[in-house]
Amino acid sequence: MLGLDLTFFNWDIFSKFVLSGLRFSVQLTLVATAGGILLGTLLALMRLSGKKALMLPATIYVNGMRSIPLVMVILWFFLLVPLLIGRPMGAELSATITFVAFEAAYFSEIMRAGIQSIPRGQVHAGQAMGMSYGQNMRYVVLPQAFRNMLPVLLTQTIILFQDTSLVYAIGAYDMLKGFTTAGKIYGRPEEAYLLAAVVYFVICFALSWLVKRLQAKIAIVR
Numbered sequence: 001m002l003g004l005d006l007t008f009f010n011w012d013i014f015s016k017f018v019l020s021g022l023r024f025s026v027q028l029t030l031v032a033t034a035g036g037i038l039l040g041t042l043l044a045l046m047r048l049s050g051k052k053a054l055m056l057p058a059t060i061y062v063n064g065m066r067s068i069p070l071v072m073v074i075l076w077f078f079l080l081v082p083l084l085i086g087r088p089m090g091a092e093l094s095a096t097i098t099f100v101a102f103e104a105a106y107f108s109e110i111m112r113a114g115i116q117s118i119p120r121g122q123v124h125a126g127q128a129m130g131m132s133y134g135q136n137m138r139y140v141v142l143p144q145a146f147r148n149m150l151p152v153l154l155t156q157t158i159i160l161f162q163d164t165s166l167v168y169a170i171g172a173y174d175m176l177k178g179f180t181t182a183g184k185i186y187g188r189p190e191e192a193y194l195l196a197a198v199v200y201f202v203i204c205f206a207l208s209w210l211v212k213r214l215q216a217k218i219a220i221v222r
Contacts, residue, residue: 008191013182018199021178028096028174029161033107035100036160037153040107045137047112058108065105071166074098078170091172095164103160110152114145151215158207162200175199 046058065073077098082088089097118141126136146153165176176196183192 004191004194008186008188009195013186013195017182017185018175018178021173021175024092024173025161025164025175028092028099028164028167029157031096032099032103032160033153033157036103036107037111039100039104040109041111041142043104043108044111044115047108048115062105062108065102066109070098070102070163071169073102074166074170077101091167091170094170095167095172099160099164103156106156107153110149110156111145114149114152115141117148118144147218150218151211154211154214155208158204158211161207162204165200 043058043062046054047062049055074095078089078091078094081094081097115137122140122144126140131139164174167174168177168180171177179192179196179199180189183189186192
């Protein structure tokens with residue numbers, strides 16, 4: 001069929017070349033999501049603080065990161081940061097730092113929208129009880145914002161997983177690199193990229209379906 005060698009599609013290829021790359025892709029996704037949400041929440045709070053000294057640097061960071069292609073940021077961290085610190089970081093560490101820093105800008109906007117979706121009356125009620133800005137955010141606003149934004153945060157995580165394929169540009173061994181390596185060794189690049197597309201589709205489609213189910217469940221609870 002179309003000159004494809006269907007014997008290439010077997011578990012042996014996946015276990016030898018792809019599984020370790022998939023493990024790194026998932027690990028990078030989880031670390032970048034956790035770090036991005038933490039840093040993104042901090043950036044969102046800075047932008048909503050009403051203090052220019054906090055708002056300005058956070059706004060510059062978020063808008064700056066969102067205006068630059070991810071692959072360029074990956075190359076910057078991989079090529080320029082070692083020159084500044086005087087030693088190489090390695091592709092995996094460089095990719096992890098890059099993704100946390102980059103995704104924080106996107107998670108920041110999600111969190112900012114989530115925080116702003118909370119009725120102001122609840123914020124004023126917290127203030128009336130004597131809560132500080134930090135306490136109000138911690139106990140009243142952020143728990144509700146996280147719940148409201150959970151489907152969007154998970155959707156961004158799926159996009160993040162897809163973007164991990166870009167670390168191939170700096171030689172990190174992710175899932176796409178595993179498929180590419182198998183294709184080169186066996187001389188079947190067409191089959192390798194076709195199989196990679198199928199695997200990415202199955203994983204992302206399954207995750208998207210779960211997010212839709214979660215979104216529907218949250219809507220019912222409301």
